[in-house]
Amino acid sequence: MKFIDDYRRPEAVAALVDKIKRVAARKWMLMEVCGGQTHSILKFGLDRLLALEVDWIHGPGCPVCVTSVELIDAAVELAQRPDVALCSFGDMLRVPGSQRDLLTAKALGGFVRTVYSPLDVVKLAAVDASKEWVFFAVGFETTAPATALAVKQARSLKLTNFSILAAHILVPPAVEAILSSPANRIQALLAPGHVCTVTGLKDYARLSQDFKVPVAITGFEPCDILYGTLSCLEMLEQNRYDAVNCYTRVVKTNGNPAAQKTIYEVFESCDRNWRGIGVIPSSGLRLKAEWSDFDAIEKFALQTVEAKSESECIAGSVLQGEKKPDECPAFAIRCTPDKPLGAPMVSTEGACAAYFKYR
């Protein structure tokens, strides 16, 4: 397919790999922020091709993996109400809450519906007034514009049976938290291309300057990832740092202003608890006061109480790049995609699931 096959050509992959091998005088530690990139790196075996040049640290960029237990619990509680139709992306169904996951809530009689887009939930709410339709809104800046658009559509249609459980999160504050940690070992960043399609480069340019790290805005095909890697390694070897755009066919310097405007018309930033990591200041999006009639937490008077995560799971260390999934004692033994102990084993983009599938 156009814009895909060209970026998977074996000859181009081989040439980029060879060039990287010649550029790298030593092994460097790179974090790919986005779970989609983690998936590609393992799927296409890029980590094996560059085993001597790059140590890949898999970042926190999987929203399914970092959604807090208390928000999962709130979704489960909603799903168990007889009047509610809880709509969610499929990946969220098997993420363990403190008591149960959404799939179990469904088995117990809850109405849980897998959807492809929040825009579909607005359509469902418009045709079926017998239920309260709630969208479990997880995702980064890439996903938030669609949720914001759905909320605006719901208001323009005067729907009173549509609301969202807002769990959106923002990438730059999380990256900043990881780079600020005394345990940080990351020397360069592959920044998430589709998040930047919405936001532009600004925050990543700032992170690059503040922490003196090379940053490459990177796409998802093998050539894209290798191109971003090459740019980072060139900067590292020359002792330079900057934020460079290696995904120019999709990412514009200022991002998509129309999408940004819609996000911040409906949402404002708030502190958010990241599963396995903890509370990160200004790292989430909540509905503004004037849109609170679409806030499921207010509408259903939900109490979100902080809940403990599973004990054996070291997802926090995995998500912050301190440990690799196969260093977890439960990995592939007590924790598998069929019986996940932690969220990174559930989501197809979770680092643990990627290691399980491709290693």
Place this chain on the structure above:
Amino acid sequence: MCLAVPGQIIEVVSEGELDRCGKVSFGGVVRMVNLAFVPDAGLGDWVVVHIGYALDKIDEAEALESLEYFRQIQELEEQISPSVKGGFDGYIQ
């Protein structure tokens, strides 16, 4: 989660600030996509689509430029490194 797929607009079906919609072809598979955030994208344009909406247009000139850059690297590497020329098997499709 941030997966987004390239597709080509084959028809703009409705206009409107919140529900500008069009048919987008993904290698022959056609889906209805919200085009609210790409107001200047029209028939024949390529867009990247994420959960039912177009994130942005794809810049074809930029795409060609990066492919040209990869081609140049390939040419150079073929002259100096044997693994590009002599049957490369490290790549897992």
